[in-house]
Amino acid sequence: MSLSTPGGGVPVSLENGSMSKALAFFETHLSTLKQAVDAGRSRAFWSPYSEIPSGRIYGETANADGRAAFDAYLGNRFALETETSGDQLGEELSPYGMALGIRYDRPDIEALIARMQGALKGWRDAGADARTGVCLEILHRLNKRSFELAYATMHTTGQGFAMAFQAGGPHAQDRGLEAVSMAWQAMKNAAPAVAQWVKPQGKNPALAMEKHYTVVPQGISLVIACATFPTWNTYPGLFASLVTGNPVIVKPHPGSVLPVAISVQVAQQVLSEAGFDPCLVSMVPDSASDPVAQVLAQHPAIKLIDFTGSSEFGNWLERNCPQAQVFTEKAGVNTLIIDSIANLKAVVRNLAFSLSLYSGQMCTTPQNIFIPRDGIDTDEGHLSFDQVAQRLADGVSGFLAKPEVAVNVLGALQNPATVDRIDQCRALGRVVLDSVSGEHPEFPDARMRTPLMLAVDAADRDSYAQERFGPISFLIATDSTEQSMALAREVIGQRGAITLGVYSTSETVLEQAHELALDVKVALSCNLSGGVFVNQSAAFSDFHATGGNPAANACLTDSSFVSRRFVVVQNRRDVPPPAEE
Amino acid sequence: MSLSTPGGGVPVSLENGSMSKALAFFETHLSTLKQAVDAGRSRAFWSPYSEIPSGRIYGETANADGRAAFDAYLGNRFALETETSGDQLGEELSPYGMALGIRYDRPDIEALIARMQGALKGWRDAGADARTGVCLEILHRLNKRSFELAYATMHTTGQGFAMAFQAGGPHAQDRGLEAVSMAWQAMKNAAPAVAQWVKPQGKNPALAMEKHYTVVPQGISLVIACATFPTWNTYPGLFASLVTGNPVIVKPHPGSVLPVAISVQVAQQVLSEAGFDPCLVSMVPDSASDPVAQVLAQHPAIKLIDFTGSSEFGNWLERNCPQAQVFTEKAGVNTLIIDSIANLKAVVRNLAFSLSLYSGQMCTTPQNIFIPRDGIDTDEGHLSFDQVAQRLADGVSGFLAKPEVAVNVLGALQNPATVDRIDQCRALGRVVLDSVSGEHPEFPDARMRTPLMLAVDAADRDSYAQERFGPISFLIATDSTEQSMALAREVIGQRGAITLGVYSTSETVLEQAHELALDVKVALSCNLSGGVFVNQSAAFSDFHATGGNPAANACLTDSSFVSRRFVVVQNRRDVPPPAEE
Known part of the structure; x- marks a missing residue:
């Protein structure tokens, strides 16, 4: 035989x-x-396929x-x-x-x-x-x-x-x-x-x-x-x-x-x-x-x-x-918890890219950004909630100020429904950064929109406790980082998430975020401020989704x-x- | 952290x-x-726990x-x-x-x-x-x-x-x-x-x-x-x-x-x-x-x-x-396909044990035994369908003739419904071996029944094409081993099975059975005639059920x-x- x-x-x-x-x-x-x-x-970096669109390669x-x-x-x-x-x-x-x-x-x-x-x-x-x-x-x-x-x-x-x-x-x-x-x-x-x-x-x-x-x-x-x-x-x-x-x-x-x-x-x-x-x-x-x-x-x-x-x-x-x-x-509700920041400029730069990339149409793009209403400590001193929100908004608008950056990073909206969603969501909170049409030098009819950033209160669950697909994010004022964690736990437990990010100078807070990540079974990124972004997931190293929360089985x-x-x-x-x- | x-x-x-x-x-x-x-x-034999109920161990x-x-x-x-x-x-x-x-x-x-x-x-x-x-x-x-x-x-x-x-x-x-x-x-x-x-x-x-x-x-x-x-x-x-x-x-x-x-x-x-x-x-x-x-x-x-x-x-x-x-x-419908037999006495001994063990209440006990209606070649010459059926029935009754064997091998029926099922199934075919009450020397009220063996035709799908849990088996007369294979494929495909056994002296038939096993995703045992039985599954070596047919996911x-x-x-x-x- x-x-x-x-x-x-x-x-x-x-x-x-x-x-x-x-x-x-x-x-x-x-x-x-x-x-x-x-x-x-080993989960170390490796790829046989060059990511550089170069003729030499x-x-x-x-x-x-x-x-x-x-x-x-x-x-x-x-x-x-x-x-x-x-x-x-x-x-x-x-x-x-x-x-x-x-x-x-x-x-x-x-x-x-x-x-x-x-x-x-x-x-x-x-x-x-x-x-x-x-x-x-x-x-x-x-x-x-x-x-x-x-x-x-x-x-x-x-x-x-x-x-x-x-x-x-x-x-x-x-x-x-x-x-x-x-x-x-x-x-x-x-x-x-x-x-x-x-x-x-x-x-x-x-x-x-x-x-x-x-x-x-x-x-x-x-x-x-x-x-x-x-x-x-x-x-x-x-x-x-x-x-x-x-x-x-x-x-x-x-x-x-x-x-x-x-x-x-x-x-x-x-x-x-x-x-x-x-x-x-x-x-x-x-x-x-x-x-x-x-x-x-x-x-x-x-x-x-x-x-x-x-x-x-x-x-x-x-x-x-x-x-x-x-x-x-x-779908899922990806989340950032901001407790304190050691290098504000770098973090703003990092998050501006995360929020802009492909106009938020990634299953890993952050949507909910929890910030204590009393503000946070940073390397530039204590900043109020509004100051943090404004710094993030300015980071995004500054980053997209160069047309060639805007065109290449934002791309266009795949689905016309996303345009409608942006317009509908505008009323869900206080507009910190408004979404505007972009102009593409090569494609005048391109469906381009810049990110919409809304400030809301922790109590406004109807606004933020569901996925709002597209370039829409919520800056959510909480009583404390403790409440930020509790809300993240609740929303991710119910709606799922593929990514969770945390910013803190406190190891205790980072440990709490780690516990939270284990409990709701979501991948955690801590204090990203360089060239890696929370919405990026690298093959052979990063597990994409865990299968353990409602965002993915x-x-x-x-x-x-x-x-x-x-x-x-x-x-x-x-x-x-x-x-x- | x-x-x-x-x-x-x-x-x-x-x-x-x-x-x-x-x-x-x-x-x-x-x-x-x-x-x-x-x-x-390695899937080789191994166990740290002795299966011998001995005081020395x-x-x-x-x-x-x-x-x-x-x-x-x-x-x-x-x-x-x-x-x-x-x-x-x-x-x-x-x-x-x-x-x-x-x-x-x-x-x-x-x-x-x-x-x-x-x-x-x-x-x-x-x-x-x-x-x-x-x-x-x-x-x-x-x-x-x-x-x-x-x-x-x-x-x-x-x-x-x-x-x-x-x-x-x-x-x-x-x-x-x-x-x-x-x-x-x-x-x-x-x-x-x-x-x-x-x-x-x-x-x-x-x-x-x-x-x-x-x-x-x-x-x-x-x-x-x-x-x-x-x-x-x-x-x-x-x-x-x-x-x-x-x-x-x-x-x-x-x-x-x-x-x-x-x-x-x-x-x-x-x-x-x-x-x-x-x-x-x-x-x-x-x-x-x-x-x-x-x-x-x-x-x-x-x-x-x-x-x-x-x-x-x-x-x-x-x-x-x-x-x-x-x-x-x-549930599933475990199946034997008998095409030809090289060592009839040993095979009858092997199957008599398989059909008797725990009165057929194992999820691995054979129920459907397909035999060509024109009979099969054996080391004792060509035997008709009826002769094969009778040899198997005699094998079971002879094996259970010793009371201490009957008591220890059969055990008792866990569920009274199984007694009723035996009685109901008697009418589904020609009784080749009738099920009778056993007597237990130590427990006079033990719910004991010997195996019921019924001869049916391949056309009698209503009889055999579903699980009849307990000591009930069907000897199914088919046009040929080819039809036996086709019926097994159909019934296992629809109802599932955990075990499939085949007896043949032809490598071609054994290969066909192998193909059948792959297609309906069932474990196959070929020509068992010694001290291993089709209903036995050994840890570390045998996979119990495959997860690929309706008997188990x-x-x-x-x-x-x-x-x-x-x-x-x-x-x-x-x-x-x-x-x-």
């Missing part, structure tokens, strides 16, 4: 041409994989080539391998003003799922190393197309170019690689390929068995992507599922299809070259008026669901798809994020006792 | 007397832990002491630490005929949960090694009380004494230890205690951060125990939750409380000695007429649920407790069974660049 092996050993019966290709990819990228494993263990023509590739998509059909229904759709509008005009095939879902189920066995039986090789090659090729992905990300999400390059390209690739390396280890450690089990029986012959163990994928995986980070939030689930043997359907947000389509195209090319069905990674786009996510999520063939988006739909998925393992990242990327995607199936048989002499 | 460490290092601020005790336990049992880790990796008075301890419980109140409501309850009836008359305190659930939530922090902050030490000591002391647990298990579950000793004592302890060792590794590997993250910035000073990571439990864990294996099926969830920092409530089945109560008592003693709140492990008993499982399972404080029992309630738990991680083991004990019980919370801060010289 040729038994496939659990940990990536290759079954003899599959050592054919296509397997050689997949294993050649594995060999090519083995050093990268090992470094990724080491980085995930990516090739002198990389920017022009990426731009040309992006331009060539506009107004045309984007072809992917699928089982098509014959229909096409596409409604992407750049937040910078123009319609992309790209049309995508609408698949025949039943036909596509049947095809993917048919392809599962070959992918499963290929083993962990072959699948890992294919995934590493996909990531490698995605990296080469980072400029193209940057333009696609910029003109769907509204991110400024530099951020679109980093978050849509190398940083997303990092998170995909992190998932691959975590999953590869999990498969390797799940069980040995073969075990000899010998149980002594006193004077009688021992009981002896040979046992084989195989990693088996759960089934078809559905990744429901979000509009603002169509690759960064998609790659962890996509690659964790794919490398563990599960075919993957990505359902992009109707407003941010192109970065997903490019990613799926690259995956399909590598799968084909390695002799697998390219539809092992497929895209099922939909339209806002005819959504398909619910139907897909409840399809009996769907065994894994990754979702980034609203709490409403995330909670629905968690409750209504019992046939699947469901991983969600939802899973973490990118911990052990259970990958190990829930496969099971181990054993096959045992008696080993006859040796013949007596 | 004193940060607790994720992997079991001990925070300095907790190095007090109680921590010394817990860490002393850890040191005492470290060698056992390391052997458990090695066994789980457990002490000459161990049996008498255990019996005396059991007798002393009868008719009395069993006291555990709790927040009591003042009420008592208890309705245990031995399947061997007598009422146990034991009364247990009914807790005030809200008061108990509040107390357990209060105790969580100290247990969390103790760290992985201290918690592991406590758990290892609990298991060590449970092992010493294996005879007492055997009598308690026998007179609640109905298991024969030898099986009650093994399954209720050392084998259950093995599974608890397996969970502890898996979880300890998962915590150690989750993240380092501290990481230094240094990101180069070209000619500028590097960005540098120090990051601390802490393992944080999900919350209060609920383990809903079953009547037939109150310790074996309870210890994995109990110990996996406890060692990862979660306080545990065990809700025993009203008919099998005593083995759980003894286990909780031992856990409470060790927790107290180590300076922790004994209510970190608590028991909440209920009665059949006033069940509490649903209320507990939907309590917002309950974040983990382990359940063994009916599919109906298991499915309800999976769908209606979105606040918790839910691990279920439910989780596996005892794989990586995700333990890693879903905690999250990692990080705490990062800037490290200032070194001062310039």
Whole structure:
């Protein structure tokens, strides 16, 4: 019997041409994989994909080539391998003003799922190393197309170019690689390929068995992507599922299809070259008026669901798809607690960037900033609540005063609803910094808004105790840091958060914040005042969300994020006792 | 700041007397832990707890002491630490005929949960090694009380004494230890205690951060125990939750409380000695007429649920407790496929034991036995379907002909409903072996029944395509082994299974069975004909259930069974660049 092996050993019966290709990819990228494993263990800084959009690194023509590739998509059909229904759709509008005009095939879902189920066995039986090789090659090729992905990300999400390059390209690739390396280890450690089990029986012959163990994928995986980070939030689930043997359907947000389509195209090319069905990674786009996510999520063939988006739909998925393992990242109320500051200028600079970056459209952007109403001690003396609020507001407006900074840091608002939300929220508190339209020198129709900062009282829970997505923050006057902590505990406990920041010169306060973070299970950043920002999360080092509060039921990327995607199936048989002499 | 460490290092601020005790336990049992880790990796045979109920191993008075301890419980109140409501309850009836008359305190659930939530922090902050030490000591002391647990298990579950000793004592302890060792590794590997993250910035000073990571439990864990294996099926969830920092409530089945109560008592003693709140492990008993499982399972404080029992309630738990991680083991239809047999006598002997053991009340007992209607080739020539059926029936009746074998192997039926089910099922097919009452020399009122074996046709899906819990099996006549495989695939796909066995002299058929096992995600046993039986599952080597078919949504004990019980919370801060010289 040729038994496939659990940990990536290759079954003899599959050592054919296509397997050689997949294993050649594995060999090519083995050093990268090992470094990724080491980085995930040490949690030290590491990345194989440069975040610098430089021609010296990516090739002198990389920017022009990426731009040309992006331009060539506009107004045309984007072809992917699928089982098509014959229909096409596409409604992407750049937040910078123009319609992309790209049309995508609408698949025949039943036909596509049947095809993917048919392809599962070959992918499963290929083993962990072959699948890992294919995934590493996909990531490698995605990296080469980072400029193209940057333009696609910029003109769907509204991110400024530099951020679109980093978050849509190398940083997303990092998170995909992190998932691959975590999953590869999990498969390797799940069980040995073969075990000899010998149980002594006193004077009688021992009981002896040979046992084989195989990693088996759960089934078809559905990744429901979000509009603002169509690759960064998609790659962890996509690659964790794919490398563990599960075919993957990505359902992009109707407003941010192109970065997903490019990613799926690259995956399909590598799968084909390695002799697998390219539809092992497929895209099922939909339209806002005819959504398909619910139907897909409840399809009996769907065994894994990754979702980034609203709490409403995330909670629905968690409750209504019992046939699947469901991983969600939802809304939350990210929080800063300001108790005292040792280096005010640096902190103001740091927070101005945090509050401005991508106009607050990050799932990690601070919203609630708790400050004692009696003010705080700083290296510039005691400042009143109003003085602190004004310093932060001035920090933001000063930072955005340079048009080229404003354009690149703010980017544009992905969703028109965010504009409306800013306008509605203005009445929720005293305006400390008003949100205004920005002007983009290149794209006059860009949907730009600067941050809105509102001063409210601790009692105004209706204002701040829920997510207000976008460039909206609350400066909340509290009786004391103790009350700030209590309110943060209450709001995060009820609504969740992905980030918590604290500023204090007191170790006691920092310890209290640490306890708070453990209790509500949120990542804590203390006294950030340099070039790292509370909304940044680095692959291989920072766990993104914990899975332990209402903002997310899973973490990118911990052990259970990958190990829930496969099971181990054993096959045992008696080993006859040796013949007596 | 004193940060607790994720992997079991001990925070300095907790190095007090109680921590010394817990860490002393850890040191005492470290060698056992390391052997458990090695066994789980190699999947070779290993157990630190002897399965032989011998005075030479457990002490000459161990049996008498255990019996005396059991007798002393009868008719009395069993006291555990709790927040009591003042009420008592208890309705245990031995399947061997007598009422146990034991009364247990009914807790005030809200008061108990509040107390357990209060105790969580100290247990969390103790760290992985201290918690592991406590758990290892609990298991060590449970092992010493294996005879007492055997009598308690026998007179609640109905298991024969030898099986009650093994399954209720050392084998259950093995599974608890397996969970502890898996979880300890998962915590150690989750993240380092501290990481230094240094990101180069070209000619500028590097960005540098120090990051601390802490393992944080999900919350209060609920383990809903079953009547037939109150310790074996309870210890994995109990110990996996406890060692990862979660306080545990065990809700025993009203008919099998005593083995759980003894286990909780031992856990409470060790927790107290180590300076922790004994209510970190608590028991909440209920009665059949006033069940509490649903209320507990939907309590917002309950974040983990382990359940063994009916599919109906298991499915309800999976769908209606979105606040918790839910691990279920439910009903299934275990299956044998007989294609051809190389050693008929040995196979008949093996299957006679499998079908008789504990009167088929194991979640691993075969129910459906597919045999081609044209018969099979054996080492005794070609046998017709009827001949094979008769040989199996004769095997069972011959094996049970000796009264002392019948008494010890069959045991008694835990639930009167099983008697009714046998009577109802008699009409579902042609009776090949009828079920009769057994007589127990010591307990004349014991509820004993021998196996019922029915011949049916492949077309009689209504008979065999669902679980018929108890000593009921179907010999199913199929057109061919190919049809046997197809029917097994269909039934297991729809209803689930924990075990699949195949008998064939053809490697091709064994390969097909392997493919089938991978597709429906069930553990496969090939050609068992010696002293290992398809219904046996050995800790550290056999995965019990896969989590991949409807019989169970989780596996005892794989990586995700333990890693879903905690999250990692990080705490990062800037490290200032070194001062310039």
